[in-house]
Amino acid sequence: MTERLKIEHLYKVFSERPARALDMLRGGATKADVLRETGQAVGLDDVSLSVPAGAMYMIMGLSGSGKSTLARCVNRLNEPSAGRILLDETDLCSLDEAALREVRRNRISMVFQHFALLPNRRVIDNVEFGLKLRGVGAAARRQRAEQVLDVVGLARWAGKLPHELSGGMRQRVGLARALATDADILIMDEAFSALDPLIRAEMQDELLRLQRTLHKTILFITHDFQEALKLGTRIAIMSEGRLVREGTPQSIVLEPGNDYVAAFTREVDRARLFNAASSMTALVPLVAGERWTVLGAAGEDTGPAFVVDTDAHVLGTLDGAQLGAQLGALRAGGALPELDRRFACVPGHARLIDAAAHFGAARAVGVIDESGRLIGRLEARQVLARIGAGGATGVRHV
Amino acid sequence: MFKADDLAILPVAQWIQTAVQWLALHLRPLFLAIKWPVQKLLEANIDGLHAVPFPLFVLVCAVIVWRVAGKAVAAFTLLGLLAIAMLGVWSDAMTTLGLIATAILFCALIGIPVGVACARSERVWRIVQPILDIMQTTPTFVYLVPVVMLFGVGTVPGEVAVVTAAMPPLIRFTNLGIRMVDHELVEAGLAFGASRRQLLWEVQLPLAVPTILGGLNQTVLTAMVMSVVVSMIGAEGLGLVVLQGLGRLDVGQAAIGGIAIVLLAMMLDRITQRLARAPRAGHGALRGALARLARGERPAPAADGVSHDPKEAL
Numbered sequence: 001m002t003e004r005l006k007i008e009h010l011y012k013v014f015s016e017r018p019a020r021a022l023d024m025l026r027g028g029a030t031k032a033d034v035l036r037e038t039g040q041a042v043g044l045d046d047v048s049l050s051v052p053a054g055a056m057y058m059i060m061g062l063s064g065s066g067k068s069t070l071a072r073c074v075n076r077l078n079e080p081s082a083g084r085i086l087l088d089e090t091d092l093c094s095l096d097e098a099a100l101r102e103v104r105r106n107r108i109s110m111v112f113q114h115f116a117l118l119p120n121r122r123v124i125d126n127v128e129f130g131l132k133l134r135g136v137g138a139a140a141r142r143q144r145a146e147q148v149l150d151v152v153g154l155a156r157w158a159g160k161l162p163h164e165l166s167g168g169m170r171q172r173v174g175l176a177r178a179l180a181t182d183a184d185i186l187i188m189d190e191a192f193s194a195l196d197p198l199i200r201a202e203m204q205d206e207l208l209r210l211q212r213t214l215h216k217t218i219l220f221i222t223h224d225f226q227e228a229l230k231l232g233t234r235i236a237i238m239s240e241g242r243l244v245r246e247g248t249p250q251s252i253v254l255e256p257g258n259d260y261v262a263a264f265t266r267e268v269d270r271a272r273l274f275n276a277a278s279s280m281t282a283l284v285p286l287v288a289g290e291r292w293t294v295l296g297a298a299g300e301d302t303g304p305a306f307v308v309d310t311d312a313h314v315l316g317t318l319d320g321a322q323l324g325a326q327l328g329a330l331r332a333g334g335a336l337p338e339l340d341r342r343f344a345c346v347p348g349h350a351r352l353i354d355a356a357a358h359f360g361a362a363r364a365v366g367v368i369d370e371s372g373r374l375i376g377r378l379e380a381r382q383v384l385a386r387i388g389a390g391g392a393t394g395v396r397h398v
Numbered sequence: 399m400f401k402a403d404d405l406a407i408l409p410v411a412q413w414i415q416t417a418v419q420w421l422a423l424h425l426r427p428l429f430l431a432i433k434w435p436v437q438k439l440l441e442a443n444i445d446g447l448h449a450v451p452f453p454l455f456v457l458v459c460a461v462i463v464w465r466v467a468g469k470a471v472a473a474f475t476l477l478g479l480l481a482i483a484m485l486g487v488w489s490d491a492m493t494t495l496g497l498i499a500t501a502i503l504f505c506a507l508i509g510i511p512v513g514v515a516c517a518r519s520e521r522v523w524r525i526v527q528p529i530l531d532i533m534q535t536t537p538t539f540v541y542l543v544p545v546v547m548l549f550g551v552g553t554v555p556g557e558v559a560v561v562t563a564a565m566p567p568l569i570r571f572t573n574l575g576i577r578m579v580d581h582e583l584v585e586a587g588l589a590f591g592a593s594r595r596q597l598l599w600e601v602q603l604p605l606a607v608p609t610i611l612g613g614l615n616q617t618v619l620t621a622m623v624m625s626v627v628v629s630m631i632g633a634e635g636l637g638l639v640v641l642q643g644l645g646r647l648d649v650g651q652a653a654i655g656g657i658a659i660v661l662l663a664m665m666l667d668r669i670t671q672r673l674a675r676a677p678r679a680g681h682g683a684l685r686g687a688l689a690r691l692a693r694g695e696r697p698a699p700a701a702d703g704v705s706h707d708p709k710e711a712l
Contacts, residue, residue: 072585075589077585077588077589101591101592101593102591103591104588104589104590104591105590105591106591108589109589109590110586110589110590112582112585112586113582114582116580116582116583116585116586118583118600118601118604118605119605120604120605129586129590129600130590130591132600133587133590133591133592133593133596133600134591177590181590187589
């Protein structure tokens with residue numbers, strides 16, 4: 001995937017004269033050092049990251065970590081002190097006022113935590129806001145606004161004032177306003193944080209649904225790690241103005257890398273986060289006949305072996321206990337013994353919480369791809385290890 | 399013994415006298431230029447108000463106030479105007495009203511733009527704020543001295559003093575109203591690419607309207623007070639009625655002037671207060687109120703076909 005947005009060595013010091021603070025930060029000083037020495041607050045300290053086109057990129061951190069500052073630097077509501085922000089090939093930091101306005105009108109839009117709807121304007125006028133600023137004619141922007149309101153399911157509320165709507169609906173209006181300009185980058189600053197838990201979950205699902213058709217590049221700011229895991233294709237974790245961890249949700253949970261991140265990952269429901277393919281044991285051919293192949297784990301302990309046909313579809317399994325003897329007979333040219341049919345197959349993308357249910361009845365659980373071909377074996381031992389926090393695959397320290 | 403009077407070595411009174419004389423002598427064209435539009439507009443306003451037949455004026459006033467500020471205030475206005483007429487000071491009241499209406503117009507024309515400039519620039523605000531402080535702490539009485547020196551005596555110089563005294567609250571409230579606009583809303587405007595002008599007209603001013611109208615209310619009341627004080631430099635109106643009453647030790651006449659002033663002040667106060675508190679109709683309070691006035695009905699925004707009937711949407 002192409003990179004839509006690239007942030008290089010971005011610094012933000014809240015000061016008119018940040019030179020000394022920047023020197024200190026580049027010399028390895030922390031946010032606290034700079035505050036003590038110069039009295040200046042550091043927002044961002046050498047942040048570099050790149051956002052692929054079409055990504056739902058989560059910037060996660062607690063309050064004061066610099067996550068909102070980072071997002072506001074992207075559309076320069078906060079003026080970066082040093083560094084570059086590349087939108088495609090353009091450095092946003094170098095734009096003059098007029099060029100910046102064009103970028104804000106056409107390329108980047110934003111959804112706010114407290115909705116930031118104009119209280120004196122109707123829903124439809126709020127949705128038209130960005131288009132009006134851009135100078136789109138009244139009829140064209142009305143048409144577009146109605147279209148977008150329909151997408152977020154608020155067509156019937158067009159004539160209402162914002163205060164007549166519930167929180168969730170107001171944020172739908174905020175979202176519609178951001179979508180109306182057709183910007184390809186969407187900054188969502190704690191967009192769902194002010195909503196009730198149920199409404200928040202609903203909005204998250206709605207956003208995922210919309211994103212499947214819109215393919216926007218979304219920069220989503222949140223302090224909620226669960227939200228980051230649910231929505232994100234990639235997550236960047238901020239602390240003290242620094243980027244402390246960046247990666248896919250799975251890789252971050254598997255390898256927090258430091259205590260700060262580990263504190264978030266400890267409470268994660270791994271059974272919902274990881275899929276069967278991520279936890280399966282790879283299988284190698286042990287014996288092959290003309291129309292079948294026996295697959296088992298490499299090494300001493302082959303475990304229950306799967307017998308597959310020439311299309312790699314599972315025919316059955318061979319029992320683990322007598323497997324050694326059976327394999328010997330097969331290698332000697334014997335016929336296939338009777339196969340154990342008490343097996344189950346789960347698709348590779350199945351979440352572990354769903355796959356785990358099969359261990360009740362099945363002796364062996366295979367993992368298959370979209371066309372039904374066996375790609376690995378799932379073992380209860382590994383599933384348990386993967387969904388448990390800490391230990392071999394989880395948090396490093398306890 | 400060393401006395402306080404021994405310290406009185408600063409001839410400030412003389413300095414100021416010299417300065418004002420110099421101004422009056424050398425900048426006379428400037429003051430005439432300031433005076434000219436005030437005079438023209440004031441005369442037009444006062445003549446206009448006097449020309450309207452009494453019953454028609456009362457009726458039109460009551461209807462307008464009813465549309466803009468509701469039944470109760472309209473009833474009060476109706477009774478108040480009738481009472482003023484019954485006191486026999488109708489003509490003076492119209493002069494005072496003309497004085498105030500003209501002052502409001504000038505205050506709005508100058509005060510709101512200055513307030514906007516203050517809100518948008520720290521530097522401007524740092525300069526204007528102390529000036530406002532001085533203007534508002536100076537007793538209204540004291541305004542009269544330089545005004546007489548520079549503009550002479552009569553109703554028009556009086557009007558200049560009224561405008562000067564009544565302007566500060568409007569500047570302050572306009573500045574405050576714009577600065578108080580929710581920061582997130584300003585950010586939203588910027589994030590969607592608003593220019594400074596668009597930000598002002600699309601976001602800040604509409605949301606500051608209730609506060610600005612609050613300032614207008616203060617301006618009206620200050621103008622009312624000042625319109626009485628300027629009777630001392632020869633301005634006509636209800637103030638003059640009081641002043642003449644006092645001069646002749648005619649307590650009755652002075653009291654009549656006072657009652658009429660109070661009635662007029664209360665009417666103007668109630669009307670402007672109601673304007674400031676008007677419900678958030680489609681496009682800000684003032685426009686909402688004016689729109690209601692134009693349509694003659696309850697707030698129902700949207701002149702275009704998209705609006706929904708509340709019942710239908712529910």
